[in-house]
Amino acid sequence: MTETPPRTQRSPHGPAEQFHDVIPLTAEHLLTNRRPEPTGGWRRLVWRLSGGRITPAESSAELERRTLMAQAQTPVASGHHRIAVMSLKGGVGKTTTTVALGNTLASLRGDRVIAIDANPDRGTLGLKVKSETAATIRTMLAEAPHILRYADARAFTSQSSARLEVLASDTDPAVSEAFNADDYRTVAGIIERYYSICITDCGTGLLHGAMDATLELADQIVLVTLVAVDGASSAAATLDWLTAHGHADLVKNAIVVLNAVEPKTDVDLSLLERHFASRCRAVVRIPYDPHLKEGAEVDLARLRPTTRGAYLRLAAAAGQAFGQRPDRSR
Known part of the structure; x- marks a missing residue:
């Protein structure tokens, strides 16, 4: 069988x-x-x-670095993400933070990152990269109806070695004062079509014309403060003002940058960090760096390793919000 x-x-x-x-x-x-x-x-x-x-x-430090890089490379879920870098006081390193953050993101990502100068006075963003054009944000406004493709927008920007594009403001303060909320909305609409991430270098203060539109359109803010008593007080007052004027969501999701512009300080950094961490999503310390003290072009390769690491942490903190779809109803 x-x-x-x-x-x-x-x-x-x-x-x-x-x-x-x-x-x-x-x-x-x-x-x-x-x-x-x-x-x-x-x-x-x-x-x-x-x-x-x-x-x-890999060591634990290398594993952490890879994790931070992955966070900075988070795809932008909404297609376009706006970061407003702001401070109540001048001279705190706001523009330097804008460019260093932008350079770090642009160097790690494959999409387009741009920084724009929305300072109503004479902005210095254009001095932080090698100039490739005399065009300004005012020039782009004048040519707005004719900007129909990325190449048209690129004609108005300068690009750093890290691939960050910068749209500078006018060097004449009298001309720059005319930049208002409607102007910002127009430029933001153009930028949205061709770039994944837009970092706005805001003017100092909270009441100038473009600030209303900047806050209205921002997906997150980066608040820069000096490691000093008066700087920290001004930053805290800024958060209070934002909360009182309908921007509590931006405060909750904000990143506070504790920027050291001097090699040494007697300020208790841990106490500062705990205060802002209780109010915002993240706090990042940026150490003193002689390259940034020069006030010229920002080159990531010339930064100390600890400073590059700090800006990577800032980029990673910003990147954690890229995967969220913002509520535009506010």
Whole structure:
């Protein structure tokens, strides 16, 4: 008598449950040489001496850095995201923060990042990158009906080595004072069509013409303050004003930058950090850096490693909001 072959056992579970725990047959899972190339230190030395055959495990600092980079690279869910960088006082490093944040994001992302100068007085944003054009935000306004593609918008901007584009303001304060809320909305509408992220360098103060539109359109704010008693008090007053004038959501989602413009301070940084962390989403310390003290173009390669790391943390904090779809009803 011929033996009947055993029947194939069927899983009692459905198709989805049957394959739920199956390991994917991808290169990331199957290949053992897919660790990223070490960027420096003893790990890179071992990697080079072994001809790339040995890649030591990443340190906790490197793992943290990769996590921060991934957060800064978060896709913009809404297609366009607006960050307003602001301060009540001048001379706190607001414009420098705008460019350093923009450079960091642009260097890590594949989409377009632009910084625009919305200062009603003579703005200095254009001095922070190598100038490629004499065009300004006022020039773009005049040509707004003729800007129909990205190449048209690009003609008005200068680009840093990190791929950040900058739209400068007029150098004549008398001309710049005419920049108002409607002008900002027009420029913002143009920028929205061609860029994923727009970082606005706001003027000092809260009552100038463009500020209403800036706050109305902003998805998040970065509030910059000096590591000093008067600077911290002004920053706290700014948060109070924003809350009292219908922008409590921006305050809750804000990032506060504690910017050190001197090598040493007697101010209790931990106390400052705890105060603003209780009111806002994130607080980032930016250490003193002699390159930033120059007041000229901001080059990430010339920053100290600790400063670059601080701006990476700022970019990561900003990036955590990119995946959210903002409520435009406010």
